[in-house]
Amino acid sequence: MAGTSLRIDxxxxxxxxxKSRSLAxxxxxxxxVRLNGNRVEKPSLEVKVGDTITLPRGQGALxxxxxxxxxxxxxxxxxxACYDEI
Structure with missing residues (x-):
C-alpha cells in the first residue's frame, strides 16, 4: 500500500x-526541479498527492x-497513472 508522502528523489x-535516484x-x-513553484534544494524533500512538480525535459520543461x-x-x-501532465 502506498504512503501519503515520499522523498522527491x-x-x-x-x-x-x-533513470536512477542518483541522477534525480x-x-x-x-x-x-521545482515543487509547487519553489526550487527544490534537498533530495529528501517530501512530496504529497496534489503537488505540482516541474523539471527539465529536452529543450523545454515537464x-x-x-x-x-x-x-x-x-x-x-x-x-x-500516478500523475497528469499539465
Missing amino acids: KLLWHLRLS QALIGEGH AIRLLSIPPRRGPAPEAQ
Whole structure:
C-alpha cells in the first residue's frame, strides 16, 4: 500500500522521470526541479498527492500534478497513472 508522502528523489525514480535516484539527486542539486513553484534544494524533500512538480525535459520543461504516490518503481503504464501532465 502506498504512503501519503515520499522523498522527491525517490518519487522521480518511481515515476520513471529519472533513470536512477542518483541522477534525480543530481538534477535536484543543480537546481532544475521545482515543487509547487519553489526550487527544490534537498533530495529528501517530501512530496504529497496534489503537488505540482516541474523539471527539465529536452529543450523545454515537464510539469506534472501528482495524483497518487506510487508504492514501487513499476512498469511505465503504472507510473504514468500516478500523475497528469499539465
